[in-house]
Amino acid sequence: MNPVTIVTGGSRGIGAATARRLAHDGHHVVVGYRRDHDAAARVVADIRTAGRHGIAVAAEAADPEQIQRLFDTAADLGPLTGLVNNAGVTSPIGPFTDLRVDDLRRVVDVNLIGYVLAAQQAARRMSAGGAIVNVSSAAATLGSPGEYVHYAAVKAATDTLTVGLAKELAPRGIRVNAVAPGIIRTDLHAVSGAPDRPDTAAGRIPMGRAGQPDEVAGAIAWLLGPDAGYTTGAVLRVSGGL
Template identity: 75%
Template sequence: MAPVTVITGGSRGIGAATARRLARAGHHLALGYRRDHLAADAVLAELRAAGVHAVAVPADTRDPDQVAALFAAAADLGPVTGLVNNAGVTSPIGPFTELRPDDLREVVDVNLVGYVLCAQQAARLMTDGAAIVNVSSVAATLGSPGEYVHYAAVKAGTDALTVGLAKELAPRGIRVNGVAPGIIRTDIHALSGQPDRPERVAGRIPLGRPGEPDEVAAAIAWLLSPDASYTAGAVLRVGGGL
C-alpha cells in the first residue's frame, strides 16, 4: 500500500519541492494551502503526472475545522502515514521594539498553533510506522537578532514540540522529527520585505550560498522513509553550516 502524506504549505517553496520528491517515491499526497489556488493547481498537475493520487485542500492551519477537513481529504486516499508540518509565515524584518502585536500573533498562530493542531490530528489517525516531520529553522538556535527574534522563539517552540511529541508517540511506533533549514531561496523572504535576502546574506553562510528547496526536501523525505526507522526526536540542520 502506498504511503499517504499530508503536506501543509504545499503550494510553494519547501512544501512544493517536498511534494514533488515524495511523488517520485510513490507517495499519495494531500496538499494544504492557504490561498494561492493557481499555484496549488500547478503543483497538483505535476504530482498527478507522476502517477500518484493527490488532492489540494485550501486550509488555514490555525482553524481546527479546516485542519480536520484537510486530514479527511487525505484519509480518502488511504490511511495517513505521514505529515510534513511546513506552513509558515514571517513578518517584516526589523528591530524587536518595532514588532507589531498583530504580526506577533500571526507568527505564533501559524508557526506553532497550526503545527500543534496538525500534529494532533495526525496523531489521532496514525498507526505504527507513520512519521511526522516539523519544519523548524536554524533561527531557533541563532535567535535572529535585529531581524525576527519572535520568529526564532516560535521555531524554538517547534523544536520542543518535536522532542516532546517524539517521546510521546514513539511507543505507538510513530516517529517525529524536525528539519531546521537555513537561508533557502523561497518567496518567504519577499513576504518579510526583503526578497533579495538570500543573496545579500550569502557571505555569512559557511558554504557560501543560500540553499535550495530541493535540498531541504531531500532531508524531509529521508526522515519520512524507512531508512530513518530508528530516528526519532531529531532536528536535522540543513543550513549550509549556520
C-alpha cells in the same frame, strides 16, 4: 500500498518541492494551502504526472475545523502515514522593539498553533509506521537578532514540540522529527521585506550560498522514509553550516 502524506503549506517553496519529491518517491500527497489555488493545482498536476494521487485542500493552518477537514479529505487516499508540518509565515524584518502585536499573533498562530493542531490530528489517525516531520528553522538556535526574534522563538518551540511528541508517540511506533533549514531561496524573504536576502546573506553562510528548496525536500523525504526507521526526536539542520 503507497504512503499517504499531507504537506501543509504545499503550494510553494519548501512545501511544493517536498510534495513533488514525495510523489517521485511513491507517496500519494495531499497539498494543504491557504489561498493560491493555481499554485496548488500546479503542484497536484506534477504529483499526478509522477503517477501518484494528489489532492489540494484549502485550509487555514490555525483553524481547527479547517485542519480537521484537511485530514478528513486525506482519508480518501487511504490510511495516513505521513505529515509534513510546513505551513509558515514571517513578518517584516526589523528591530524587536518595532514588532507589532498583530504580526506576533499571526506568527504564533500559524507557526506554532497550526503545527500543534495538525500534529494532533495526525497523532489521532496514524498507526505504527507513521511519521511526522516539522519544518523548523536554524533561527531557533541563532535567535535572528535585528531580523525577527519572535519568529526564532516560535521555531525554538517547534523543536521542543518535536522532541516531546517524539517521546510520547514512540511507544505507538510513530516517529516525529524536524528539519531546520537555514536561508533558502523561497518567496518568504520577499514577504518579510528583504527579497534579496538569500544573496546578501551568502557571505555569512559557511558554504557561501543560500540553499534550494529541493535540498530541504530531500532531508524531509529521508526522515519520512524507512532508512530513518530508528530516528525520532531529531532536528536535522539543513543550513549550509549556519
